[in-house]
Amino acid sequence: MSKLFTPVQVGRYSIPNRMVMAPMTRSRANDAGVQSDLAATYYGDRAGAGLLIAEGTFPSAMGKGYVRTPGIETKEQIAAWKKVTDAVHSKGGKIFLQIMHCGRISHPSMLPNNALPVAPSAIKAAGQTWTGAGMEEFVTPRELATNEIAGVVNEYRMATRHALEAGFDGVEVHGANGYLLDQFLHNGSNKRTDQYGGSVENRSRLLLEVLTPIAKSWPSEWCLEANSLAIQIHGGYGYTRDFPVEQYWRDNRLNMIHEGTHGIQAMDLLGRKVLMEEGRGLWLLADRINATAQRAVQHGTEHNNTQLLAHADDLEQALQRVGRATKMAWSTGVPSEALANAVPYMQAFGHTVLAWMWLEVELASQGQDAAHLGRRAASHFFFNYELPKIGAWLKVVESRDMTCAQTPEDAF
Numbered sequence: 001m002s003k004l005f006t007p008v009q010v011g012r013y014s015i016p017n018r019m020v021m022a023p024m025t026r027s028r029a030n031d032a033g034v035q036s037d038l039a040a041t042y043y044g045d046r047a048g049a050g051l052l053i054a055e056g057t058f059p060s061a062m063g064k065g066y067v068r069t070p071g072i073e074t075k076e077q078i079a080a081w082k083k084v085t086d087a088v089h090s091k092g093g094k095i096f097l098q099i100m101h102c103g104r105i106s107h108p109s110m111l112p113n114n115a116l117p118v119a120p121s122a123i124k125a126a127g128q129t130w131t132g133a134g135m136e137e138f139v140t141p142r143e144l145a146t147n148e149i150a151g152v153v154n155e156y157r158m159a160t161r162h163a164l165e166a167g168f169d170g171v172e173v174h175g176a177n178g179y180l181l182d183q184f185l186h187n188g189s190n191k192r193t194d195q196y197g198g199s200v201e202n203r204s205r206l207l208l209e210v211l212t213p214i215a216k217s218w219p220s221e222w223c224l225e226a227n228s229l230a231i232q233i234h235g236g237y238g239y240t241r242d243f244p245v246e247q248y249w250r251d252n253r254l255n256m257i258h259e260g261t262h263g264i265q266a267m268d269l270l271g272r273k274v275l276m277e278e279g280r281g282l283w284l285l286a287d288r289i290n291a292t293a294q295r296a297v298q299h300g301t302e303h304n305n306t307q308l309l310a311h312a313d314d315l316e317q318a319l320q321r322v323g324r325a326t327k328m329a330w331s332t333g334v335p336s337e338a339l340a341n342a343v344p345y346m347q348a349f350g351h352t353v354l355a356w357m358w359l360e361v362e363l364a365s366q367g368q369d370a371a372h373l374g375r376r377a378a379s380h381f382f383f384n385y386e387l388p389k390i391g392a393w394l395k396v397v398e399s400r401d402m403t404c405a406q407t408p409e410d411a412f
Helices: 037-044 075-089 146-165 180-185 200-239 245-253 262-271 273-302 306-329 342-363 370-399
Strands: 008-010 013-015 051-057 095-099 128-131 134-137 170-173
Touching: 037 075, 051 075, 075 095, 075 146, 095 146, 146 170, 146 273, 200 245, 200 262, 200 273, 200 342, 262 273, 262 342, 273 306, 273 342, 306 342, 306 370, 342 370
Parallel strands: 051 095, 095 170
Antiparallel strands: 008 013, 128 134
């Protein structure tokens, strides 16, 4: 009992006491999922607890499972939640949002256009649910197609961003009690035979396949460039055996050959890997990158770190540019046009992945010692000097420029 009123650290926050209010459905929102003004009073009155976790909130309209529950998708929903967080913060409290996609625990009467609820498999839940017309039997849900799942993941990502926009201090992802994420975890509700019905390794497979060409080819080319700069720094001595950099250059030059030629890896990336399973691998990678950018936005906002905010924005724009270039490259459906500039595509793709890595390094290097300052400076250099190069590379990809492909062989 003596510890109940003592502070405790929860992530980055120091909570004044150890009382946490669990998420409890209040059903005070309107049919559009917009919280009523009463919610601000309700949560504000309870701000004396160390931490409040707001009620289960659907990330998208298809995630709704109960009448008069709130969402965090539309501008109106976000604005209503902002009144709640302002009320809590004005009294010195902290509040997280619980994100809850109900999956099959829903009913068509609560979903857009009376759609069937979605789930890992078309297996009906036992029992009934309360609807606007009273108690109704659960229905057999529609099984999510493989290419739809990445979109659901993106809904959680956007819900997290909207929660931060609404002023929440954090989020809790509801992964239990028979709702959508829990439905994927149990063999009674998940009978899938694709990668979402198997092992953790299988679920990670496609993301690793997308990154394989990058891991093989990007370092083999750009680490050689680092070797070249090392030779330049030494001047004439760089070509002699007085220093080992000339040996390193010759050794590293082999990487571009034995890892598979740069052009072959590039065509594998643009011609196969990013297209597999209707682009799901690219979606998975984008989700990971956007999660890092979100963390950078939150940290940058909390600590007034304009450099971190700028880097997060640059990374998100680079990712969008890569996605757009992928679509435009294949817009005609002609492989010879799409793959004509596969190498600059992979260079841009690799630079975007490395920008992601640098942002992770920057987030982990917020101290004031020399090592942390150096890492942040290196990240700043990459974002200012290297990442902008992707614009020129992707320009020829997007336009499907055929300069090299159409040049006669005897002209070389």
